[in-house]
Amino acid sequence: MVEIFLDNVTHIYGKEVKALDSTTLRVENGSLIALLGPSGCGKTTTMRIIAGLLRPTSGRVYFDNVDVTERSSQERNVAMVFQFIVIYDKTVFENIEFPLLVRKVPKEERIKRVKHAAELMGISNVLNQQARKLDPGTRQKVALARAFVRQPTVFLLDEPLTNVDPQTRLELRKIIKELQKDLHQTMIYVTHDQAEALTLSEKIAVMKDGKMIQYDTPEALYDKPKNTFVAWFIGNPGMQFFDVSLKQSDGAFLLDAGEFSVDVSNVSGQLVKYGNELKLGIRPENIQVSSQKKVGWFNTKCTMVERVGNMHLLTLGKGRLEIKAKIKETDVREGDTAWVQFPSEKVRVYSKAGELII
Amino acid sequence: MKKISFRSKTLFLALIPMIYLYGLVIYPFASVIYYSFFSYDIGGTPVFNGVGNYIQLFTDPQFYRTLGLTLSYSILAVGAEFLFGIGLAYLLVHISRGRSVATSILILPLVMTPAVAGIIWRIMFDAGFGHVNFYLSLIGIPGQKWLIRPTEAFISTVIVDVWQWTPFVTLVTFAGLTTLPVELVESAYIDGASEFRTFKDILLPRIRALLYIILFLRVIDTLKIFDTVYTMTGGGPGTATTYMSIFNYLNLMTFYHIGYGCTIAAFFIVLMNVVVTVLSKKAGAALFAA
Amino acid sequence: MKLKTLIFYILLAISLLFFIYPVYFAFNLAFMPRAAIFQLPPNYIFQPTLDNFVKVINSWEFSKYLMNSTIVSILSVTLSLIVGLPATYALVRYDIPKKGTILSMILGIRFLPITSVAIPFYIMFVSLGLYDTMFGLLLTYILLNLPFIVWLMRGYIMDVPTELEESYEVDGLSKTQVFLRITLPLVYKGLLATVLFCFIFTWNEFGIALLLTGTNARTLPVQSLQFVASLGLDWGALCAAAVLIASPMIVFGLLIRRYLIRGLSLGAVR
Ligand SMILES: Nc1ncnc2c1ncn2[C@@H]1O[C@H](COP(=O)(O)OP(=O)(O)OP(=O)(O)O)[C@@H](O)[C@H]1O
Numbered sequence: 001m002v003e004i005f006l007d008n009v010t011h012i013y014g015k016e017v018k019a020l021d022s023t024t025l026r027v028e029n030g031s032l033i034a035l036l037g038p039s040g041c042g043k044t045t046t047m048r049i050i051a052g053l054l055r056p057t058s059g060r061v062y063f064d065n066v067d068v069t070e071r072s073s074q075e076r077n078v079a080m081v082f083q084f085i086v087i088y089d090k091t092v093f094e095n096i097e098f099p100l101l102v103r104k105v106p107k108e109e110r111i112k113r114v115k116h117a118a119e120l121m122g123i124s125n126v127l128n129q130q131a132r133k134l135d136p137g138t139r140q141k142v143a144l145a146r147a148f149v150r151q152p153t154v155f156l157l158d159e160p161l162t163n164v165d166p167q168t169r170l171e172l173r174k175i176i177k178e179l180q181k182d183l184h185q186t187m188i189y190v191t192h193d194q195a196e197a198l199t200l201s202e203k204i205a206v207m208k209d210g211k212m213i214q215y216d217t218p219e220a221l222y223d224k225p226k227n228t229f230v231a232w233f234i235g236n237p238g239m240q241f242f243d244v245s246l247k248q249s250d251g252a253f254l255l256d257a258g259e260f261s262v263d264v265s266n267v268s269g270q271l272v273k274y275g276n277e278l279k280l281g282i283r284p285e286n287i288q289v290s291s292q293k294k295v296g297w298f299n300t301k302c303t304m305v306e307r308v309g310n311m312h313l314l315t316l317g318k319g320r321l322e323i324k325a326k327i328k329e330t331d332v333r334e335g336d337t338a339w340v341q342f343p344s345e346k347v348r349v350y351s352k353a354g355e356l357i358i
Numbered sequence: 359m360k361k362i363s364f365r366s367k368t369l370f371l372a373l374i375p376m377i378y379l380y381g382l383v384i385y386p387f388a389s390v391i392y393y394s395f396f397s398y399d400i401g402g403t404p405v406f407n408g409v410g411n412y413i414q415l416f417t418d419p420q421f422y423r424t425l426g427l428t429l430s431y432s433i434l435a436v437g438a439e440f441l442f443g444i445g446l447a448y449l450l451v452h453i454s455r456g457r458s459v460a461t462s463i464l465i466l467p468l469v470m471t472p473a474v475a476g477i478i479w480r481i482m483f484d485a486g487f488g489h490v491n492f493y494l495s496l497i498g499i500p501g502q503k504w505l506i507r508p509t510e511a512f513i514s515t516v517i518v519d520v521w522q523w524t525p526f527v528t529l530v531t532f533a534g535l536t537t538l539p540v541e542l543v544e545s546a547y548i549d550g551a552s553e554f555r556t557f558k559d560i561l562l563p564r565i566r567a568l569l570y571i572i573l574f575l576r577v578i579d580t581l582k583i584f585d586t587v588y589t590m591t592g593g594g595p596g597t598a599t600t601y602m603s604i605f606n607y608l609n610l611m612t613f614y615h616i617g618y619g620c621t622i623a624a625f626f627i628v629l630m631n632v633v634v635t636v637l638s639k640k641a642g643a644a645l646f647a648a
Numbered sequence: 649m650k651l652k653t654l655i656f657y658i659l660l661a662i663s664l665l666f667f668i669y670p671v672y673f674a675f676n677l678a679f680m681p682r683a684a685i686f687q688l689p690p691n692y693i694f695q696p697t698l699d700n701f702v703k704v705i706n707s708w709e710f711s712k713y714l715m716n717s718t719i720v721s722i723l724s725v726t727l728s729l730i731v732g733l734p735a736t737y738a739l740v741r742y743d744i745p746k747k748g749t750i751l752s753m754i755l756g757i758r759f760l761p762i763t764s765v766a767i768p769f770y771i772m773f774v775s776l777g778l779y780d781t782m783f784g785l786l787l788t789y790i791l792l793n794l795p796f797i798v799w800l801m802r803g804y805i806m807d808v809p810t811e812l813e814e815s816y817e818v819d820g821l822s823k824t825q826v827f828l829r830i831t832l833p834l835v836y837k838g839l840l841a842t843v844l845f846c847f848i849f850t851w852n853e854f855g856i857a858l859l860l861t862g863t864n865a866r867t868l869p870v871q872s873l874q875f876v877a878s879l880g881l882d883w884g885a886l887c888a889a890a891v892l893i894a895s896p897m898i899v900f901g902l903l904i905r906r907y908l909i910r911g912l913s914l915g916a917v918r
């Protein structure tokens with residue numbers, strides 16, 4: 001159990017590929033955080049640097065304020081599970097036992113701990129089988145058990161559920177969450193599945209192009225995404241944006257998208273200094289839609305209705321604009337006229353460069 | 359005219375080698391068996407001898423000596439090649455530069471004409487001006503009568519086999535290791551295993567199938583050894599390096615016993631078939647899968 | 649860490665020295681003047697001479713055996729290809745009963761104690777008048793090359809996706825055309841490597857040639873024994889002969905370095 005601190009870490013592969021760019025990240029002692037970001041953004045690189053498998057090109061790595069940048073994985077005592085399912089050519093028991101064996105843990109203790117770890121993962125019944133003959137889901141359970149069998153300073157889980165069948169994925173998500181609760185272990189969990197990140201972790205670090213974009217609680221990421229990338233990346237579908245200009249009429253402040261406008265009089269004060277060109281952002285699930293005409297709502301033409309899980313995703317045309325709305329119940333059908341409102345407290349406003357204003 | 363169906367055409371194509379096989383392996387094999395029951399010397403006429411040749415073979419002390427020698431040669435050479443070869447692969451995996459130079463050098467013994475290699479080693483093992491003795495003397499080991507004394511000659515042939523075939527073990531092992539995912543090494547390393555432990559416990563078991571195949575090939579080929587030994591020692595001194603193939607050849611071409619030669623050949627072919635069948639249980643499947 | 653790397657390099661260097669030394673030794677002696685050969689410590693630096701080569705080439709009908717080796721190697725590899733390639737293709741792509749057995753039997757030849765199997769060839773060849781003829785030697789060498797051709801080409805052909813061939817077939821090429829115009833060009837590197845591999849193998853073959861040839865159809869490796877008998881203590885000339893026989897193979901071997909291991913392991917290493 002440690003606090004991990006990456007201080008301004010940059011990593012360049014070879015001479016050209018800048019995989020991490022001045023990344024700073026603090027993982028509090030005993031917390032489970034997720035690293036989230038599109039493919040190639042540097043998540044695995046971050047993990048490998050924390051694990052001590054890679055030495056950063058520049059920057060330092062601290063465990064509990066001790067500089068461990070120069071220390072090997074073994075000296076850092078980390079455990080890591082990879083996306084590529086790593087299984088040794090041994091029985092399940094010997095697989096899980098391996099880290100204890102090389103640490104010369106006494107035999108009885110080994111057996112006890114292996115059995116316990118296998119129980120946690122629900123693989124006690126296959127302990128004597130050859131691990132390589134098992135299905136991917138079970139193999140990954142073995143790899144996880146091998147990580148949980150010892151007491152490392154930190155668990156690094158790099159997309160551990162990506163190559164696993166959906167059934168096992170749900171099961172393992174639950175197990176990992178419970179283990180984290182019981183053990184209060186520092187865990188870093190890499191995923192590009194935001195649902196996974198949102199359900200598992202206390203905090204999420206969103207990365208892009210080797211940079212740490214926002215590090216926050218799931219709620220904050222959802223409610224107050226720091227920039228348009230995070231806003232768009234989180235959510236399904238993510239936040240949508242409209243280019244707007246700030247207009248004043250009859251003492252009220254309006255964000256005018258041309259085809260429609262939204263009243264923001266209550267927060268207009270902060271907006272003025274950002275100039276005229278702004279971006280209005282709103283999540284599809286925050287838009288209100290009705291088939292009846294309502295005062296203050298604007299009319300649109302519904303061009304498509306899709307079912308997404310138990311929700312309806314409506315595509316609404318308004319002139320040259322297209323609006324996506326996600327609602328639970330609706331009587332709007334394709335071709336109908338739909339009346340729409342953007343609740344002003346749900347509207348987010350970003351600068352032209354994409355930074356959050358309100 | 360009826361068009362020949364595509365199916366029969368492809369069947370025919372596949373069968374050509376088989377016809378060849380039957381013509382040039384099965385027939386000779388049958389004829390080996392046939393002549394093995396005859397007393398038949400070069401220039402003479404075959405006279406039926408019943409199991410006479412076999413009785414001669416199984417009561418021939420030289421035959422048992424040859425069998426023992428061949429087995430010891432095989433075990434010693436293959437054992438050394440695996441230890442040395444895998445050790446070298448370990449070194450190759452852990453260095454960062456110079457791999458291509460190393461692999462180029464390792465290719466040399468493999469492509470060197472074996473008969474010629476035998477001759478070169480024969481010169482190098484020369485007791486008087488041979489370089490082997492000279493370099494040994496530099497590290498304080500007195501000169502040996504390499505090809506003159508039986509035990510030394512035997513060891514010489516093993517050394518030559520090790521020289522020629524260790525690179526094979528090394529290069530195959532190395533090639534196999536480079537196909538393994540990096541995560542495997544990293545995971546073992548994070549789990550706390552040393553480099554050596556990782557190599558021995560994690561990586562080598564992963565290329566087990568490959569190791570079986572080369573073990574199989576090496577055992578077969580050492581049991582059949584002929585060319586290097588024949589040009590280096592001619593099976594001597596005395597019969598100290600008369601391995602199975604050489605024993606067979608000498609009886610045929612030096613002593614002119616065709617019938618008896620066929621008896622030895624028949625025995626040897628059957629023996630090799632048994633060895634191949636036993637050993638190929640594991641290696642065969644791996645070869646088909648490759 | 650540094651020390652360990654150093655030790656690794658030293659161990660590696662010593663081992664490599666062991667493997668390269670006999671080759672270096674042969675080349676060294678081949679160019680050495682007669683007087684410098686029987687000296688210890690060995691001479692590493694000297695005025696190189698071609699005398700040894702001249703001596704070998706001008707006598708013992710070296711060029712005749714060189715021709716023999718070349719012709720037998722080229723022809724047997726070519727013929728084996730003609731027989732083996734279509735068969736391999738058929739064995740990979742089409743439904744042939746007992747495919748596995750056919751393949752194992754072809755591969756099985758590789759494991760036979762060939763000097764023993766060749767004894768009846770000797771009897772047969774003597775009675776058919778094929779003893780000590782290039783033709784007879786050729787026939788047997790095809791037998792030796794077939795397993796390699798079938799097994800190596802099998803791997804390369806299997807690497808070509810079936811879908812690719814099928815799509816050309818749908819576009820109107822016959823199966824033969826697909827094989828000749830699509831598949832072969834795709835596997836040409838593998839084919840070239842296989843050809844060179846078989847060439848090396850045939851050129852180096854010793855046991856069968858020893859058994860089945862006399863003075864007429866003899867190949868270089870067998871003739872090298874003759875050199876030992878007649879040159880005896882003329883190590884320089886002996887090494888010159890060795891260099892002449894082996895160096896083309898060294899060149900070929902280095903050319904197909906990567907494929908060589910695949911060949912020697914019967915396709916187990918990719
Ligand atoms: N060994 C390497 N050599 C060179 N470039 C590399 C290497 N490993 C990764 N990269 C590059 O560095 C960048 C970051 O890679 P990284 O593996 O950290 O991404 P990631 O976020 O884990 O992606 P994914 O979601 O696909 O796993 C990528 O552009 C990748 O191509």
Ligand SMILES: [Mg+2]
Nearest residue numbers: 043044045158
């Ligand atoms: Mg990754």
